[in-house]
Amino acid sequence: MPESGLLGRLRTELPTLPVALQRVAEQILIAPEETARATIIDLAERAGTSTATVTRFCRVFGYRGYAELRVAVATETGRAAQARWDTDIDREIGPEDPLDHLLGVIAGADSRAIQDTAGQVDLHAVDRVASAVATAQRVELFGLGSSGNAAREMAFRLERIRIPCWHRPDPHTALTNAALLAPGDVAIGLSHSGRTREVIEVLAEAADHGALTVAVTSFPRSPLAEAAEVVLTTAVQETTFRVAALSALHSQLLVLDLIYVAVAQRTHQRTLEAFEVTARAVDAHRLPEEPTRATRRRANLTEGR
Structure with a gap:
């Protein structure tokens, strides 16, 4: 089941x-x-x-x-x-609706989409992808539009824990780099509809060279899903002004974040070391924390001794 x-x-x-x-x-x-x-x-x-x-x-x-x-x-x-969620949540926004109504509609839709995505996610597939990403020599992510934003965020997270990962926003660059993949590498393509031609072409090219291909899409019987070896599905909740493709971002990020955390588990010590090194590298660019009132009071008392 x-x-x-x-x-x-x-x-x-x-x-x-x-x-x-x-x-x-x-x-x-x-x-x-x-x-x-x-x-x-x-x-x-x-x-x-x-x-x-x-x-x-x-x-x-x-x-x-x-x-x-x-x-x-x-x-x-x-x-x-x-x-206490209504099966048919309100997804309509009128031109005169107050902000509290907008907030309720948006929060309800996003919460429901995330819950639906969590309910249908294939954990065995996530485990397989995370294990492959943790040991891959190269991981390529590709998506366009809103899906490209999710791909870019995932690439940033994986780079932070020393996974050799790239997000290619240009279709030609993505194709040429997909051609350089090999068995043991991973290619992840994102498309809500599963019908974005460029994403399908990239996964097909990666598959030709033996890489593990992963589709993140809302349509498990789409052309993108057919081109992939592993399919991870997302759910969306449309609202006024946010059509399905624009509503898929949070669900895509949930699936990708699950993969990321599972990869971090598998590379636990390396991940902790990477966090420490990268945090130290940018530490000088952070403003010092403002001392609290209690801290200032203690400092004044100490200076007065």
Whole structure:
């Protein structure tokens, strides 16, 4: 049975599903609590489709049958209720809405996206990627737009702990460096849609030279996912003014941060030494801390002795 996070996957992948499967997904999203109690016949009737289609829907999303699907939905809706999260959070922002409403919508959407991503992350895949990154001679990261920001942040973190890592913002540079990878190296491509041509080309080039290829995407059946050996999925929650591609950044950073921390675990002593060395290198560029009132009082008393 796959990890939880099904509802987030359904929201993200809904537009890409065949029409019959879309109807099943829509019924689950409309009433997840009811789905958790419904029979396969009930769900099929609500969706205006057949039980065979519901069974196919289950298999498309990695469940062996309807019983597993119901357990996943029940688990997720129960967790959401416990956390006092509404399954259908408000994602609309009007031109006159006050800032407190904007804050609630944005915080709720990002929190839900992160929770959905955490629920569906493949920990075995993360373990494999972290082990490969920890011992790689070269790690290449590539993404464009908002995904490029996530790739650049990951490269910064890995460089800080002495992982030979590069983020190539230019597609031609990324391709030529992907061609220099070898078995034991790692290439990580990021694309919310999984359809960014340049990212797909970079992973395909890296795969041709034996590197481990990793896709970070919201669509596990996308062309990017097909080009990668390991796929790590993210979830998004769109809001007004923040379409899916702009909403994926926090989820991407969560997945990448999990890999980073797992790499740091595997290189524990080297990481601690790197932190100490790098902190010392920039220490002179930090302003001294302001003494607290209590510290100043003690200093004055000492000077007065």
